[in-house]
Amino acid sequence: IVIAQNCGDPEAEVNWFLRQMGDKMNYRVALDDLSQEPKGLMAKNWLTASGSRGIPASYVVDKTGKLAWFGHPLNLERVVALCLAGTYDQKSEAEFQAKMADLNKSLAQAMKEKNADAALETLNKMDEVNPFAKIDHGFQKSSILITQKKDYKSAHMVLGQLADREYKDDLAAINRIVISLLEEEDKSQRDLDLALRIAMQTTEGDGKEDPARFALVARVHAAKGQFDKAVEAQSKVVQMSKTAQKFDAQKVL
Numbered sequence: 001i002v003i004a005q006n007c008g009d010p011e012a013e014v015n016w017f018l019r020q021m022g023d024k025m026n027y028r029v030a031l032d033d034l035s036q037e038p039k040g041l042m043a044k045n046w047l048t049a050s051g052s053r054g055i056p057a058s059y060v061v062d063k064t065g066k067l068a069w070f071g072h073p074l075n076l077e078r079v080v081a082l083c084l085a086g087t088y089d090q091k092s093e094a095e096f097q098a099k100m101a102d103l104n105k106s107l108a109q110a111m112k113e114k115n116a117d118a119a120l121e122t123l124n125k126m127d128e129v130n131p132f133a134k135i136d137h138g139f140q141k142s143s144i145l146i147t148q149k150k151d152y153k154s155a156h157m158v159l160g161q162l163a164d165r166e167y168k169d170d171l172a173a174i175n176r177i178v179i180s181l182l183e184e185e186d187k188s189q190r191d192l193d194l195a196l197r198i199a200m201q202t203t204e205g206d207g208k209e210d211p212a213r214f215a216l217v218a219r220v221h222a223a224k225g226q227f228d229k230a231v232e233a234q235s236k237v238v239q240m241s242k243t244a245q246k247f248d249a250q251k252v253l
Contacts, residue, residue: 002027007047007055008040062088069093078132099129116148131166135173138162139180152189156181163198171212174202178216182223196220211240 004027006014011031018025032040047057050070058076062068062083069079069088082088103126110119123137123144138158145155159177167173181195199220202213218233 004029005042005046006030006032006040007043008032008034010034074133074136078130081132096129100126103129111144114148116144119144119148134166135162135176139176142180146184146189152184152186152191156191156194160194160198163201168201171202171210174198175212175216178220182220190223192220192224196224209240211237214240 004025006029009032014029014031018029030042032042034040037044046052046059047055050057050059052070056073058071058073059067060069060076060079060083063086068083071079079088079093103122107119107122107126110116110122120141123141126137127134138161141158142155145151145158159181163174163177167177178195178199181191181198184190196217199213199216203217214233214236218230218237221227221230221233
């Protein structure tokens with residue numbers, strides 16, 4: 001069960017935000033209690049009490065009803081998977097955090113020294129310790145390959161492998177990868193064919209009638225100068241969109 005908890009904001013502001021987000025927020029949202037605590041009871045009893053520095057902050061309550069973990073949501077997927085499998089424990093978590101701290105220190109040193117090979121080797125080790133963060137490590141590898149080694153082919157290969165393997169069914173991850181390929185600073189080195197292939201594969205198969213998938217395809221076609229195909233894809237976005245989002249989709253068209 002996923003619950004988004006508002007901390008300290010009035011109900012009217014929360015409702016406005018939910019209307020803006022629309023279908024992007026497909027989970028429960030709980031309001032904070034401002035009647036007894038001006039800053040909110042949840043903000044006081046969870047955010048402040050846990051020592052969290054701010055938001056976003058995530059909390060995992062295990063099967064026994066106990067608080068198992070809290071931290072940044074970037075680490076949430078790994079912790080939830082361990083809790084559901086019944087393999088999460090504080091000792092192992094402390095060992096994991098220590099390993100990652102050492103690797104992050106090594107990565108920072110390699111980056112400071114502009115030692116691309118050492119940085120890439122460290123990121124590969126980070127993949128082994130924390131496979132749930134492979135996409136973030138992948139973007140770091142891609143950036144290093146481009147900025148320090150000017151090796152665009154290898155950088156694109158890293159992103160393509162992520163799209164084809166670990167994240168092939170993760171639309172949010174695919175979006176990040178495709179947008180990254182489209183927004184490379186040196187436009188002459190962009191691999192738009194790869195971007196289109198990755199975007200297109202999100203629309204193939206049953207159960208993939210999602211306007212966001214075709215909006216991504218339309219954007220890549222436009223980047224390639226294939227405006228007829230871009231219009232065709234964006235027209236599908238308009239047809240699939242609900243009334244609230246249809247106007248925005250039509251503006252793009």
